[in-house]
Amino acid sequence: MNRFALxxxxxxxxxxxxxxxxxxxxxxxxxxxxxxxxxxxxxxEPYGMERYLSGRRVIxxxxxxxCDNGVWYEQDDSICFTxxxxxxxxxxxxxxxxxxxxxxxxxxxxxxxxxEVQDNAGDLICGGLGA
Numbered sequence: 001m002n003r004f005a006l007x008x009x010x011x012x013x014x015x016x017x018x019x020x021x022x023x024x025x026x027x028x029x030x031x032x033x034x035x036x037x038x039x040x041x042x043x044x045e046p047y048g049m050e051r052y053l054s055g056r057r058v059i060x061x062x063x064x065x066x067c068d069n070g071v072w073y074e075q076d077d078s079i080c081f082t083x084x085x086x087x088x089x090x091x092x093x094x095x096x097x098x099x100x101x102x103x104x105x106x107x108x109x110x111x112x113x114x115x116e117v118q119d120n121a122g123d124l125i126c127g128g129l130g131a
C-alpha cells in the first residue's frame with residue numbers, strides 16, 4: 001500500500017487528530033516526557049509499554065518482564081529509536097488524536113500502526129523489579 005493510501009485509510013478510520021502533521025521532537029517530548037504509555041495494534045491488547053525519561057531516554061518492554069534501554073531522536077519527519085538490544089533505528093511518525101497517540105512505522109510503511117492504549121501510572125516491571 002502506498003504512503004498516501006495508508007494515510008488516507010488511517011484518516012478515514014481514526015478520530016480526528018488535533019494537528020495535521022506528525023509530531024516533531026519538541027511536540028513528542030512535550031507529550032511523552034515523564035509518562036509510561038502502553039501501545040496496542042488495531043484495538044488489541046497492549047503490544048508493549050514504554051517509559052519516557054529525561055534526556056530523550058526510554059525503557060521499552062514487550063510486556064514479557066524484560067526491559068530494554070534506548071534513546072530517541074528526530075530524523076526528517078520521524079521520531080527514531082535505538083535500543084541496547086538493536087542499534088538499528090526504528091522510525092515512527094506520531095500523531096496526537098483525541099484518544100491518544102497514533103504511531104506509524106516508517107521503516108516499512110503499511111506494516112505496523114500502533115495506538116496508545118493507556119497512560120500507565122507507576123513504573124515498568126522489569127524482571128520482577130520496577131524500572
